[in-house]
Amino acid sequence: MADTGEFGLIARVTARLPGGRACLLGPGDDAAVVAAPDGRVAASTDVLVEGRHFRRDWSSARDVGHRAAAANLADIAAMGAVPTALLVAFCAPPNLDVRWAEELADGLAAEAALVDASVVGGDMSASPTLTIAVTALGDLGGRAPVVRSGARPGDVVAVNGRLGFAAAGYTVLSRGFRTPKLLVEAFRRPEVPYFAGPEAARFGATSMIDISDGLLADLGHIAAASDVVIDVQRELFTVPGQIRDAALALSVNPFDWILGGGDDHALAATFPADVALPAGWVVIGTVSDGPAGVTVDGRPYRGAGGWDHFK
Amino acid sequence: MADTGEFGLIARVTARLPGGRACLLGPGDDAAVVAAPDGRVAASTDVLVEGRHFRRDWSSARDVGHRAAAANLADIAAMGAVPTALLVAFCAPPNLDVRWAEELADGLAAEAALVDASVVGGDMSASPTLTIAVTALGDLGGRAPVVRSGARPGDVVAVNGRLGFAAAGYTVLSRGFRTPKLLVEAFRRPEVPYFAGPEAARFGATSMIDISDGLLADLGHIAAASDVVIDVQRELFTVPGQIRDAALALSVNPFDWILGGGDDHALAATFPADVALPAGWVVIGTVSDGPAGVTVDGRPYRGAGGWDHFK
Numbered sequence: 332m333a334d335t336g337e338f339g340l341i342a343r344v345t346a347r348l349p350g351g352r353a354c355l356l357g358p359g360d361d362a363a364v365v366a367a368p369d370g371r372v373a374a375s376t377d378v379l380v381e382g383r384h385f386r387r388d389w390s391s392a393r394d395v396g397h398r399a400a401a402a403n404l405a406d407i408a409a410m411g412a413v414p415t416a417l418l419v420a421f422c423a424p425p426n427l428d429v430r431w432a433e434e435l436a437d438g439l440a441a442e443a444a445l446v447d448a449s450v451v452g453g454d455m456s457a458s459p460t461l462t463i464a465v466t467a468l469g470d471l472g473g474r475a476p477v478v479r480s481g482a483r484p485g486d487v488v489a490v491n492g493r494l495g496f497a498a499a500g501y502t503v504l505s506r507g508f509r510t511p512k513l514l515v516e517a518f519r520r521p522e523v524p525y526f527a528g529p530e531a532a533r534f535g536a537t538s539m540i541d542i543s544d545g546l547l548a549d550l551g552h553i554a555a556a557s558d559v560v561i562d563v564q565r566e567l568f569t570v571p572g573q574i575r576d577a578a579l580a581l582s583v584n585p586f587d588w589i590l591g592g593g594d595d596h597a598l599a600a601t602f603p604a605d606v607a608l609p610a611g612w613v614v615i616g617t618v619s620d621g622p623a624g625v626t627v628d629g630r631p632y633r634g635a636g637g638w639d640h641f642k
Numbered sequence: 643m644a645d646t647g648e649f650g651l652i653a654r655v656t657a658r659l660p661g662g663r664a665c666l667l668g669p670g671d672d673a674a675v676v677a678a679p680d681g682r683v684a685a686s687t688d689v690l691v692e693g694r695h696f697r698r699d700w701s702s703a704r705d706v707g708h709r710a711a712a713a714n715l716a717d718i719a720a721m722g723a724v725p726t727a728l729l730v731a732f733c734a735p736p737n738l739d740v741r742w743a744e745e746l747a748d749g750l751a752a753e754a755a756l757v758d759a760s761v762v763g764g765d766m767s768a769s770p771t772l773t774i775a776v777t778a779l780g781d782l783g784g785r786a787p788v789v790r791s792g793a794r795p796g797d798v799v800a801v802n803g804r805l806g807f808a809a810a811g812y813t814v815l816s817r818g819f820r821t822p823k824l825l826v827e828a829f830r831r832p833e834v835p836y837f838a839g840p841e842a843a844r845f846g847a848t849s850m851i852d853i854s855d856g857l858l859a860d861l862g863h864i865a866a867a868s869d870v871v872i873d874v875q876r877e878l879f880t881v882p883g884q885i886r887d888a889a890l891a892l893s894v895n896p897f898d899w900i901l902g903g904g905d906d907h908a909l910a911a912t913f914p915a916d917v918a919l920p921a922g923w924v925v926i927g928t929v930s931d932g933p934a935g936v937t938v939d940g941r942p943y944r945g946a947g948g949w950d951h952f953k
Contacts, residue, residue, distance in 0.1 A: 356681055356789065359790070359867070360721065360787070360789050360790050360867075361686060361716075361717040361718075361720040361721055361850075361851060361852050362685055362686035362717050362718055362720070362721045362723070362778075362780065362787075363684070363685050363686065364683070364684050364685075364721070364787050365682065365683050365685055366681070366682055367675055367678035367681055367682055367683045368681055369678075370677070370678055370679055370681060371666055371675050371677055371678055372675070372676050372678045372683045373673040373674070373675050374673055374674050374675075374676055374727065374762065374763060374777070374779060375673035375674065375729070375763060376729040376730070376731050376763055376764050376775075376777060377731070377765050378731035378732075378764045378765045378766075378767050378775065379767075380733055380767050380768070380769040383767060383768060383799075384767070385837065387729065388813040395881065405672075406672040407672075409672040409673070410671065410673045410675070412673065416685065418685055418686070418687040418777050420685070420687050420688070420689035420775035420834060421689075422689055422691055422771075422773060422775075422776075448934055449683065452655070452685060452686060453687050454687045454688050454689045455689075455695060456689050456690075456691050456695070457691070458691045458694065458771050458773060459693075459770065459771050460733070460769050460770050460771035460773070462660070462733060462769060462771070462773055462775075464687075464689065464731035464733075464773075464775035466685070466687060466729050466731075466777040468675075468683065468685060468779075469673065471675070471869055473918060476671070476673075476675050478667065479670070479671050479672075514773050533827055534801050538670075539673050540672060541775065545900055556670070556671075559828050580874070627734055630674060632659075
């Protein structure tokens with residue numbers, strides 16, 4: 332990258348970034364301009380650090396681009412908003428191959444294109460540590476944002492998207508295996524139910540969150556913000572065959588992955604009990620009064636929970 | 643920081659971040675919500691890496707916060723927009739004192755407050771390299787964005803804000819001195835003419851840029867995007883006494899700082915020749931036809947120019 336230089340690299344990378352529907356002014360000026368028809372903009376930032384959030388021997392540059400975009404776009408969807416744009420701060424060692432940066436851009440662009448969004452701007456710097464900080468913007472379409480504090484006693488808790496797949500893939504990779512491919516790929520590139528977020532908002536979701544730290548940990552954020560008890564019932568989960576088989580082979584409790592694993596970027600939401608849930612949502616628990624917290628089958632859960640990015 | 647943990651640190655830092663006028667939903671949910679009354683949002687990202695953009699022995703955490711915010715807010719102002727919000731991705735070694743992160747937040751918040759903006763969201767991660775990626779949002783107030791490509795032959799070139807002060811401060815520090823205080827402070831905390839950006843847009847600026855790479859380098863971006871020649875005339879500059887004295891003491895050509903030094907985040911703009919410029923703008927050159935580029939006193943300039951962040 333040192334040979335190409337900052338401006339050369341920016342030119343090579345931005346050439347690979349098509350503008351999306353909401354992009355009114357793309358890369359190349361002091362700032363981008365993005366449509367915000369709602370008169371408000373939802374905005375979220377997530378950072379990925381090599382060795383902590385990804386490994387170059389486990390994920391291709393394109394995979395990392397997909398994951399970096401997905402983590403941010405999922406946060407926008409979890410507010411009930413429609414993603415419109417990404418901005419990307421990219422820090423890399425000067426000896427990094429320019430193709431890695433180009434393929435990262437391809438992955439970012441491809442993931443954003445799934446929701447008709449695009450990379451509209453960014454910054455680059457040399458750094459000893461490969462780091463990708465992404466900011467996502469989104470439009471609320473006239474709806475109130477679906478916040479974490481809206482869960483009410485009597486609501487049902489539902490999830491949309493895969494649970495435990497990325498965590499299982501991580502375990503597989505960390506034990507030195509490269510298969511089952513489905514799980515490894517789930518770790519490399521989450522499949523986020525982006526459209527389920529705004530749809531849940533239209534159907535009256537009372538709270539919503541992107542599952543990035545793990546289902547129990549993220550439901551814990553809803554429970555704390557809403558001052559409610561959330562009880563998750565294991566009998567409401569169907570353990571997918573691939574998860575069950577991999578868990579058996581690796582001597583892991585599959586619920587450690589399903590309840591504790593993050594990084595699938597599924598959505599969890601609460602709905603009033605009388606709402607007919609939109610497609611793809613599966614009820615997994617209930618909301619009640621009591622000291623704020625999460626229980627599993629009515630009791631504190633002793634299995635693996637979320638994780639702390641500083642520990 | 644490892645003792646405090648990610649969520650503890652986020653709680654301690656966000657407690658120091660008051661919401662601004664445009665902040666409709668602040669930190670603590672999957673995304674923030676920011677007012678965008680114009681129906682469009684200007685958005686820009688800049689990243690600061692320790693050892694490259696700042697040194698902890700030269701700048702306090704609060705200084706770094708001011709600089710990180712200023713670099714981004716200036717980009718918004720240079721579009722003719724009014725800054726509304728910042729999002730901050732913060733990566734730090736686990737052994738960093740939590741107070742450093744708190745004081746960084748104080749600096750970010752104080753700089754944003756100068757324009758009635760605020761820090762509305764962010765992310766944190768452990769990393770071997772202290773890194774601060776900031777995204778700024780802004781509102782165009784119904785005006786067209788002032789882009790780099792609008793300069794026309796016959797326009798005048800004008801600047802608003804300090805030139806060469808930060809570069810002089812950098813030279814002072816890198817030679818082992820701590821005074822003159824004015825110059826060192828200018829390096830630590832730029833004084834950005836934020837309000838001059840939207841005002842220039844209202845007065846009909848045809849192009850505008852935030853001077854971050856150096857006056858000649860940044861005018862070069864305007865010249866290239868507009869396909870014009872920009873000529874800067876040295877006789878139109880008043881060399882400030884502190885710059886002249888420091889240049890003499892350190893055996894530097896003061897125009898190396900004024901024309902080549904970045905990081906003051908002054909604004910440069912072009913205006914039609916018949917416009918009465920708003921307060922604070924100083925004409926320093928003219929725009930004409932010809933092969934795109936920047937000249938000084940009608941000739942190519944052989945002194946110090948901008949710099950490349952990968953070299």
